[in-house]
Amino acid sequence: MSASPPTLRVVLAKVGLDGHDRGIKVVARALRDAGMEVIYAGLWLTPEAVVRTVADEDADWVGLSLLSGAHMTLVPRVLHLLRQAGLEEVGVLVGGIIPEKDIPKLLDMGVARVFGPGTPLEAIVSFLQQRSSAGHA
Amino acid sequence: MLDVLLKRFRAGDRLALARLLSLVSRGRQVDDILRALGPSRRPSRVVAVTGSGGVGKSTLIGKLIEVIRGGGQTVAVLACDPQSPLSGGALLGDRFRMPARPDDGVYIRSLAAAAGRGAVADHLGLMVQLLEAFGFDVVLIETAGAGQGDTSVRELADVVVLLLQPQTGDDLQWEKAGLLEVADLVVIHKADLPGAENVEAQVRATLELSAARAVPVLRASAKDGRGIDELWAAVRACPPRRPPAAERGLGLLRSAQECLAFAFDRARAADDPRLKELLTSYEKGILTPRQAADQLLRLLATTAP
Numbered sequence: 001m002s003a004s005p006p007t008l009r010v011v012l013a014k015v016g017l018d019g020h021d022r023g024i025k026v027v028a029r030a031l032r033d034a035g036m037e038v039i040y041a042g043l044w045l046t047p048e049a050v051v052r053t054v055a056d057e058d059a060d061w062v063g064l065s066l067l068s069g070a071h072m073t074l075v076p077r078v079l080h081l082l083r084q085a086g087l088e089e090v091g092v093l094v095g096g097i098i099p100e101k102d103i104p105k106l107l108d109m110g111v112a113r114v115f116g117p118g119t120p121l122e123a124i125v126s127f128l129q130q131r132s133s134a135g136h137a
Numbered sequence: 138m139l140d141v142l143l144k145r146f147r148a149g150d151r152l153a154l155a156r157l158l159s160l161v162s163r164g165r166q167v168d169d170i171l172r173a174l175g176p177s178r179r180p181s182r183v184v185a186v187t188g189s190g191g192v193g194k195s196t197l198i199g200k201l202i203e204v205i206r207g208g209g210q211t212v213a214v215l216a217c218d219p220q221s222p223l224s225g226g227a228l229l230g231d232r233f234r235m236p237a238r239p240d241d242g243v244y245i246r247s248l249a250a251a252a253g254r255g256a257v258a259d260h261l262g263l264m265v266q267l268l269e270a271f272g273f274d275v276v277l278i279e280t281a282g283a284g285q286g287d288t289s290v291r292e293l294a295d296v297v298v299l300l301l302q303p304q305t306g307d308d309l310q311w312e313k314a315g316l317l318e319v320a321d322l323v324v325i326h327k328a329d330l331p332g333a334e335n336v337e338a339q340v341r342a343t344l345e346l347s348a349a350r351a352v353p354v355l356r357a358s359a360k361d362g363r364g365i366d367e368l369w370a371a372v373r374a375c376p377p378r379r380p381p382a383a384e385r386g387l388g389l390l391r392s393a394q395e396c397l398a399f400a401f402d403r404a405r406a407a408d409d410p411r412l413k414e415l416l417t418s419y420e421k422g423i424l425t426p427r428q429a430a431d432q433l434l435r436l437l438a439t440t441a442p
Contacts, residue, residue, distance in 0.1 A: 006159075006163055007163075007225065007226075007249075009159075028228055029228070031226065032221065032224065032226040032227060032228045033221070033223075033224050033226060034224065034226060035221075035224045035225040035226040036226050037226065037227045037229060037247075037249050038226070038227065038228050038229060039229045039232065039247045040228060040229065040230040040233050041232060041233060041237070042232075042233035042237065045237055046237075046238075048239050049237040049238060049239055051239075052239035053232065053237075053245075055151060055152055055155060056151065056155055056244055056245060056246060057155070057246065057247060058152075058155035058156055058158065058159040085152075086152060087152075
């Protein structure tokens with residue numbers, strides 16, 4: 001209908017007991033500058049709160065930042081709750097400190113991509129743009 | 138497609154509400170949705186919270202949500218933050234300062250407000266209607282950080298609450314036309330900081346000069362919780378405002394402006410050759426701004442929706 005694709009809406013959140021928010025704020029800024037609407041949901045969120053935010057904000061993507069080591073507990077919980085809420089089409093990104101060996105497990109569970117330290121910001125932006133124009137979200 | 142969505146919406150499906158709000162915020166199927174909704178059967182109390190950036194609107198709304206829920210009412214929040222004029226992107230960081238615990242009686246939606254639209258997102262009126270129809274008792278509108286002339290939220294709300302803070306401006310600020318004139322309630326926020334009494338006295342002195350209506354001035358602090366219950370009581374006590382004759386039609390004008398802006402964005406995105414030609418003539422000075430504006434109006438009026 002319209003010539004331009006709808007603006008992507010991305011929820012960025014930190015789950016669990018982890019207050020390291022420098023990285024997620026840098027990502028937020030990069031996505032904003034790439035023309036996306038970034039909903040910054042904040043720190044210390046429960047998986048339930050993240051999923052409620054994704055639902056109410058009608059987000060296309062959710063980016064979870066974890067530097068606490070609790071990703072193998074919290075990420076599956078978010079994925080489960082998203083499915084339960086009927087939000088399986090929402091793409092999930094994970095960033096932060098994730099050991100190499102856990103990455104394939106997270107991808108198997110349904111995470112679209114894991115971005116570790118040192119990832120160029122353009123890589124995150126172009127991943128979201130490509131996946132979204134390819135019909136995801 | 139829309140029919141299914143509306144059916145789910147009427148059955149109380151929050152995801153359908155979220156999707157409808159997205160359609161409306163993007164200016165899509167607005168007329169169809171408006172027609173399907175019909176007149177609101179259960180009008181909510183619509184309260185706008187406005188003030189400059191950093192004055193504490195989101196944090197105070199977070200506290201108000203608790204008070205409203207404590208009173209057994211449900212509440213929806215439309216929280217506006219600025220959209221980048223450069224990239225079109227936005228960082229929407231209001232809900233970060235509001236309660237995060239999921240509660241079926243609370244709905245928070247973050248919205249990007251384009252520059253020059255009075256610090257509120259487009260089509261906000263219809264979004265309020267959707268939330269009313271969904272059954273929320275109270276709808277809170279948070280403007281983006283508002284400047285002195287950002288008064289258009291007045292057309293959307295029953296009560297406009299203006300937040301000021303200590304240590305801002307001298308008493309001449311309060312004489313200026315604009316935001317202070319449209320406030321139904323003034324809150325000196327961050328009242329835990331020094332200087333709050335001073336600002337309160339200045340604002341009171343100014344407001345007392347206009348005998349037309351009594352505007353309550355309160356002190357509150359989201360930090361230590363003082364004045365929050367009193368604020369909500371004052372909001373509830375505000376008499377419904379009837380638009381004076383001078384404002385008649387302003388709502389319609391605003392809708393027309395939104396339609397125009399949307400048609401312009403669409404024509405530009407579609408690389409409409411007539412628009413390109415017009416813009417070139419305008420930029421080269423072949424047309425005066427007034428002539429170009431007239432032509433633009435005519436061009437957009439003939440663009441198919």
